[in-house]
Structures are given as C-alpha cells and as structure tokens.
Amino acid sequence: MALIESLKGLVWKGKATRHAKMLNGYLPIFSQFGQDIYASDVVQNCVNAIATEISKLQPKHIRTDGNGMQSTPIGPLNRLFKFAPNNLMTTREFLEKIVWLLYKNENAFVLPVYDVTNDGNGLEKRIYRAMYPLNPNRVEFLNEEGTGVLLIKLYFSSGADFTIPYADIIHIRKKFGLNDIMGGDANGQPDNAALLKVLQINDVVLQGLEKGVKTSMSIRGILKINTMTDTEGQQTERKRLEKAIEDGTAGIVAMDLKGDYVPLNVDPKLLDKDTLNFLDSKILRWYGVSLAIISGDYTDEQYQAFYEKVLEPIVIGLSQAFSVKIFSTRELDVGNEIVFYGKDMMYLSTNAKINLLKITGEQGLLTDNQKLALIGYPPIEGGDRRTQSLNYIDTKLINAYQMSTKNKTAKGDDDAG
Structure with a gap:
C-alpha cells in the first residue's frame, strides 16, 4: 500500500502528453518480459551468485x-541505506531484488520517495523517505506537450498504471546499445535469443537422459509361456514370476516347464560427460560466472576475475544511476554521491588477509578495529586509533630532506678543506 500511495503522489498532473520520439523511429513502448530463461537451473544459479554478491554491498x-577529503553526512539517505530502504525489505534484499530484475528484464527501475522542503536559502531540498524497486510489465516514454519534459508511464500486472517524470526514476540498464532508452535489444526486450538456443538443446538433452534412465529401469525381460493360455492365465503366470523374483534372494529364480524367462539387455546410449560440461559452460560464460564461483570453492584470483568482469560494472552502474537521480546538479557539483562499498573482504584467504593488513596497516589506512574485523575478531576499547610505519615519508618532504642532507654534506667538505 505504501508503494501505491507513493506512486499516486508522484503522478504527473501537467499538460497533455504524446509519445517521445526515438532516433530509430520506434514507438517507445516496451513490454518487461521475454521468453522465460529461468526454467534453467544453471541460469538461476548464475544470477543467484551475482545477486548474492551484490547484496553484500x-x-x-x-x-x-x-x-579530496571524504565525509559521511548524517541524514535520511544513510539511515535508509544502513538497514531498510523501505518498509518491505532490508538493504540486502533491496539490492538482491534490483539485480534479479536487471538480469530478467535488462532494465531495473527504482522509485525514490521524498518530501520537498526549503533549506533556508530559498533552495529546494529533498528529504528521502523510502526507495522501492519496481517491476512493471510494460513501460511507455512520453513527452509533455509544449515543455518536452520526458515522462515514463508504468503499467503493472494489477491493471494499475502511473505516469511520473523520468527524472524521478532511477533507471539501471544492461546491454544498453541498440535501443535509445532501454537496455536489451532494439525493441527494449531481453536479448536472450542466443542463450535460448543453448537452453533448448540442454533441455532436450536432459529429457533424453530422463527417458534413458526410465527405459533402463522398466522392461527387463520377457516371460515366454509354453502353453496356450488365456489373458487371465497369462496374468497369473506373470504374477507367479514376480513372486519368484521377490523370493529369490540368492539371485536364482525357479521355473517349471510352462515358462521361460528371456532377459533383455537394455543399453540406452547417454551423452558423454564432455558434451554435458560443454553445454553448461556455454551458459556459465554467458553470465561470466565460473563453476568455482557457483560451488563456492574459488581462489582469490578466481573471485577477483569474477569481480572485475561481472560485479564491478554493476557496482559502478548503481553508483552513477543513484547519484545522478538522487542529487541535483548543484549537489553533485559540491561532491555529493552514492557509493556502494564492498567492505566485506571475508572471502579472502588467510595469506591474502595478512598481506592486506601489512600493506594497509603500514600506510595507516585502517584503524585497529578495522584490522580486527578483517580477521573476524570483535572491536576493542580504544580501537579507533590508526598506526603507521615510520618507514614512509610524505612526498612533499622528500625534496626538502634531500636538499638538507646535500647542504650538510657540502658544508662538511668545505670545513674539511
């Protein structure tokens, strides 16, 4: 209900609208769903691995x-981001949902809910109350007649629709290239054609394996009855054979002259391991996720590669999309931004943590409590101090130090002369 009321509060009440013009000539009307690729367990595992890691930010x-000095302002934004951006989900769930929507639709929309006040200098200021990920099944882009203000009309599965300024919506896009506004293909749809071919082949293979297993466990032999019997008699003989098999604990079945049991050698041909691995690897490469990442059995180098290839572009995209829509141009100019920190480094190996502690500790970048947290220990009293190695010197002092040493050497030579 809170989300619906928030959307109603932002509904556009300006002049008449018309569809926005796109450079490629298409009408900017986009459905938010394509063919379902999430029936594949491999696809779900890949997206889940990505969403889980992003949710830790x-x-x-x-x-x-x-x-260049950074500070963390005390205010409503950091209160929202710390625990719960809205009344329906925690920060972890909020980020996880954004990633799932992004991979499902190649587009993710987030609605910031705010109140407008004046800051005392006559400047308008927004006080943010909540942020909601949206899952519309169709969107349209409109222009207001006369002003050209870009609007977005959101249609939901409940039948409700809302038209709000596009400037009030955080829009994160993936594979943004062929369409002027939306991520995905030229029609703003998920570009899954190549992946669907692989998934269809994989599905056929899995169905073949299932049938092969069922076949190998169904008909195992033929009971040949050496007398002319009716159907009821055949059923009786079959039951007699089944009971003989159940009773034959030694593996030997006793039969009389009336019946012969002829075994069938069922040998279904199943695909080899390399072919199955090839199909799975095609799906894994599509998402940039390795088997080690999915299983959790990865090295520092494997995780670093996963971060740089898959996670880092999402982190940068989230930071830029949130910053440009939450802050005004003036607020951006004076250094305000939203940053998604990945401070949790617990995935590192013990040796990597020791090296990280050595480097950051000698430079005075971490407090004692931050060092303890890195190796899994609780904070201590007075642990907010920073210590630094004396083996380092400010670059601004190097020249002065060298010149002082040179002058002392030269004076010593003159005295000796």
Whole structure:
C-alpha cells in the first residue's frame, strides 16, 4: 500500500502528453518480459551468485570536498541505506531484488520517495523517505506537450498504471546499445535469443537422459509361456514370476516347464560427460560466472576475475544511476554521491588477509578495529586509533630532506678543506 500511495503522489498532473520520439523511429513502448530463461537451473544459479554478491554491498551517501577529503553526512539517505530502504525489505534484499530484475528484464527501475522542503536559502531540498524497486510489465516514454519534459508511464500486472517524470526514476540498464532508452535489444526486450538456443538443446538433452534412465529401469525381460493360455492365465503366470523374483534372494529364480524367462539387455546410449560440461559452460560464460564461483570453492584470483568482469560494472552502474537521480546538479557539483562499498573482504584467504593488513596497516589506512574485523575478531576499547610505519615519508618532504642532507654534506667538505 505504501508503494501505491507513493506512486499516486508522484503522478504527473501537467499538460497533455504524446509519445517521445526515438532516433530509430520506434514507438517507445516496451513490454518487461521475454521468453522465460529461468526454467534453467544453471541460469538461476548464475544470477543467484551475482545477486548474492551484490547484496553484500553497503550503499552510502558521501561528500568529497575541494581537497579530496571524504565525509559521511548524517541524514535520511544513510539511515535508509544502513538497514531498510523501505518498509518491505532490508538493504540486502533491496539490492538482491534490483539485480534479479536487471538480469530478467535488462532494465531495473527504482522509485525514490521524498518530501520537498526549503533549506533556508530559498533552495529546494529533498528529504528521502523510502526507495522501492519496481517491476512493471510494460513501460511507455512520453513527452509533455509544449515543455518536452520526458515522462515514463508504468503499467503493472494489477491493471494499475502511473505516469511520473523520468527524472524521478532511477533507471539501471544492461546491454544498453541498440535501443535509445532501454537496455536489451532494439525493441527494449531481453536479448536472450542466443542463450535460448543453448537452453533448448540442454533441455532436450536432459529429457533424453530422463527417458534413458526410465527405459533402463522398466522392461527387463520377457516371460515366454509354453502353453496356450488365456489373458487371465497369462496374468497369473506373470504374477507367479514376480513372486519368484521377490523370493529369490540368492539371485536364482525357479521355473517349471510352462515358462521361460528371456532377459533383455537394455543399453540406452547417454551423452558423454564432455558434451554435458560443454553445454553448461556455454551458459556459465554467458553470465561470466565460473563453476568455482557457483560451488563456492574459488581462489582469490578466481573471485577477483569474477569481480572485475561481472560485479564491478554493476557496482559502478548503481553508483552513477543513484547519484545522478538522487542529487541535483548543484549537489553533485559540491561532491555529493552514492557509493556502494564492498567492505566485506571475508572471502579472502588467510595469506591474502595478512598481506592486506601489512600493506594497509603500514600506510595507516585502517584503524585497529578495522584490522580486527578483517580477521573476524570483535572491536576493542580504544580501537579507533590508526598506526603507521615510520618507514614512509610524505612526498612533499622528500625534496626538502634531500636538499638538507646535500647542504650538510657540502658544508662538511668545505670545513674539511
């Protein structure tokens, strides 16, 4: 109900609208669903691995001043991002849902809900109350007559629709190239044609395996009855054979002259392991996820490759999409932005953690409590201090130090002369 009321509060009440013009000539009307690729367990495992890792991020509102110093403002945004962006989901669930929608539709929409106030200097300020991931089944892009303001009309499966300014919607896109506004193919649809071919082949293979297993476990032999019997008599003989098999614990079945049992050698031809692995690897490569990532048995190098290839573009895209829609141009100019931090480094091996502690510790980048958290220990009293190695010197002091040493050497030579 809170989401519906929020959407109603943002409904466009301006002038008449018409469909926005696109450079490729298409009408900007997009359905939000394609053929279902999520029937595949491999696809679900891949997307789940990506969504699970992104859900570990911690979004923060930060501000960078002119000297490059960063601070974390105390305000409604960081309160929302810390635990629950809305009354329906936690931050982890919020991020996980965005990723699932992004991979399902190649587009993800997030609605920020806010109140407008003045900051005392006559400038308009937004106070954010909630953020909701949206799952419309159809969207249209419109222009207001006269002003050209871009609007987005969202249709939902309940039959409701809402028209709101596009500037008020956070829009994250994937495979953004062929369409002017939406991610995906030229029609703004999920571009899964190549993947569907592989999934269809994989499905045929799995059905063949299922049938092969059933065949091998069904008809195992023929009971040849050496006398002319009616149907009822044949049924009696069959039951007699079944009971003889059940009773033959030694593996030997006793038969009389009336029946012969002829075994059938059922040998279904199943696909080899390499072919099955090839089909799975085609799906894994589509998502950039290795088998080690899915099974959780990965090395630091494998996770780093996964992060750089798959996760990092999503992290950057989320940060930019949230920042540009949440803050005004002036707020962006003075250093406000939303950053998605991946501070949880517990996936690192023990040796990697030791090396990280050594490097960051010597540079004074981490507090004592941050170092303890990295190796899984609780914070201690007074652990907010930072320590740094004396083996490092400020680059601004190097020249002065060298010149001082040179002057002392030269003076010593003059005295000796």
